[in-house]
Each structure stands twice: as C-alpha cells, then as structure tokens.
Amino acid sequence: MNKIFALMIIASSLTGYSQTVQPWNGKKCAVVLTYDDAIDQHLDNAIPVLDSLRLKATFYLTAFSQSMQTRLNEWKKLAAKGYELGNHTLYHPCIGGKGREWVKPEYDMNNYTVKRMVDETRMTNLFLQALDGKTKRTFAFTCGDMKIGDSSFIYAMKDDFLAARAVRAEMHKINEIDLLNVDCYMVNGETGAQLIEWAKKAMETNSLLVILFHGVGGGNALNVSLSAHREFLQYLKKNEKDIWIAPMLEVAEYVKKWQANTR
Numbered sequence: 001m002n003k004i005f006a007l008m009i010i011a012s013s014l015t016g017y018s019q020t021v022q023p024w025n026g027k028k029c030a031v032v033l034t035y036d037d038a039i040d041q042h043l044d045n046a047i048p049v050l051d052s053l054r055l056k057a058t059f060y061l062t063a064f065s066q067s068m069q070t071r072l073n074e075w076k077k078l079a080a081k082g083y084e085l086g087n088h089t090l091y092h093p094c095i096g097g098k099g100r101e102w103v104k105p106e107y108d109m110n111n112y113t114v115k116r117m118v119d120e121t122r123m124t125n126l127f128l129q130a131l132d133g134k135t136k137r138t139f140a141f142t143c144g145d146m147k148i149g150d151s152s153f154i155y156a157m158k159d160d161f162l163a164a165r166a167v168r169a170e171m172h173k174i175n176e177i178d179l180l181n182v183d184c185y186m187v188n189g190e191t192g193a194q195l196i197e198w199a200k201k202a203m204e205t206n207s208l209l210v211i212l213f214h215g216v217g218g219g220n221a222l223n224v225s226l227s228a229h230r231e232f233l234q235y236l237k238k239n240e241k242d243i244w245i246a247p248m249l250e251v252a253e254y255v256k257k258w259q260a261n262t263r
C-alpha cells in the first residue's frame with residue numbers, strides 16, 4: 001500500500017467517525033431552544049437566563065401579538081444580541097373547530113386560502129427584516145397546522161425559509177432531517193430532570209433536539225417553571241463540549257450543507 005492511499009483510508013475513516021459519532025459541528029448532538037408566540041415572559045424570564053449563560057435561542061414571533069405591540073423595541077434588541085427572530089405568522093391563524101374553540105373566525109385557517117397564508121407570512125418576513133435587517137429566516141407552523149384545506153402551504157414558500165418547525169415529539173439524526181418539517185419537543189409542565197433526559201437521549205442517538213417553550217414562569221397555558229427552565233439550560237451549558245446549542249437558522253444551514261455534501 002502506498003503512502004497516499006494509506007492516508008486516504010485514514011482520512012475517510014476519520015470523516016466516517018466524525019459523521020457517526022460527532023456529526024454536529026464536532027459535537028454529539030445539537031439542541032435548538034425555541035420560544036413561541038412573543039410572550040412577555042420570554043423577555044422578562046427567559047432572556048435573563050439565556051444571557052447569563054451566553055446561550056443563543058430562536059424566538060418564533062407572531063408579528064401582531066400583544067407583546068410585540070407594546071414592547072417592540074425590546075424584541076428588536078434581541079436580534080442585536082444574536083438571538084434569532086423567527087417567523088410565527090402575522091396573526092397566528094390555526095385550524096379551528098372541536099377543541100379549538102378559541103380560534104377566532106377571522107383567523108381560522110379553514111377560512112384561509114394558500115395565497116392569503118403565503119402573503120401574511122411573507123409580510124411577517126418583511127416586518128422581521130425591518131427589525132433585524134436579515135433576509136434569511138426560519139418558520140414555525142402555528143398549532144402545527146401545515147395545510148390550508150388539502151394543500152401544504154410551506155412548499156409555496158420554500159425559497160423564503162431555510163427551515164420550518166413542526167410539533168411532533170421526535171428527534172432525528174442529521175441525515176434523517178426534513179428541513180421543512182423539523183420535529184420538536186413541546187414543553188408543558190416537565191421538570192428539569194425530565195427535560196435533561198431528552199438532552200441525554202439526543203447525545204446517545206446523535207440527534208437534533210428542538211425544544212418548544214411557550215410560557216416561561218407563566219404567560220401561557222403551556223408552561224415551564226422558572227426552576228425547570230433554568231436547570232435545563234444550566235445542564236446544556238455544562239455539557240457544551242458534547243452539545244451544540246445554536247439558533248434554528250444556524251443549525252438549518254449546517255444540516256443543509258451536510259446533506260448536500262453526503263447525498
């Protein structure tokens with residue numbers, strides 16, 4: 001065996017190793033922290049913890065939300081600090097009906113067309129661009145609803161977004177991820193220990209773990225306690241050598257590149 005060939009074998013086995021064991025930016029797994037619906041408690045309770053640990057997250061903002069109307073400048077400042085402002089639509093429409101009585105008729109996706117959904121979502125991108133100057137964006141489906149009638153609307157916007165987050169509680173390896181249908185674990189009352197279990201599973205399976213928070217210490221019917229939120233984030237920070245913690249946009253760009261190089 002000549003020297004060059006031997007080197008090639010070593011290089012390819014090293015690449016293989018890094019892909020199977022440390023596929024996430026040289027780490028075992030990736031964790032994306034997402035906070036939905038532009039809730040006051042994100043500014044008041046989540047940001048101080050994230051800031052203190054120097055962790056970056058994604059905030060999926062509904063442009064016409066109450067908090068956005070009253071605290072616009074504070075949301076704007078998040079972008080300057082390196083947080084991602086993600087698109088969570090203009091009015092937060094969802095498919096109304098049984099069990100969804102809270103959906104107002106004017107924002108019921110049963111009454112939407114794909115064109116209206118696309119236009120409102122693009123308008124939200126413009127609004128977010130006015131806040132952070134950015135043209136690359138990720139999206140989070142409202143209520144996990146992906147269709148108007150029988151039609152998926154995200155494909156009409158596949159050039160507007162690098163990724164779209166759904167709400168199925170699954171985690172996947174880097175080669176299994178569908179960037180327009182990224183799964184996530186929605187938090188509702190879990191303890192810090194339970195959240196940490198999810199991170200441990202992500203490390204064991206070399207997966208992407210996306211966390212979806214709504215209320216943090218209140219602010220929403222779906223909630224995480226301040227102590228559980230803090231305990232989980234502290235655990236992530238402590239294990240930063242094995243866990244890549246980054247906003248969705250950064251992780252989506254990485255996955256896209258990785259998949260393009262290996263397919």
Ligand SMILES: [Zn+2]
Binds near residue numbers: 037142
């Ligand atoms: Zn939402």
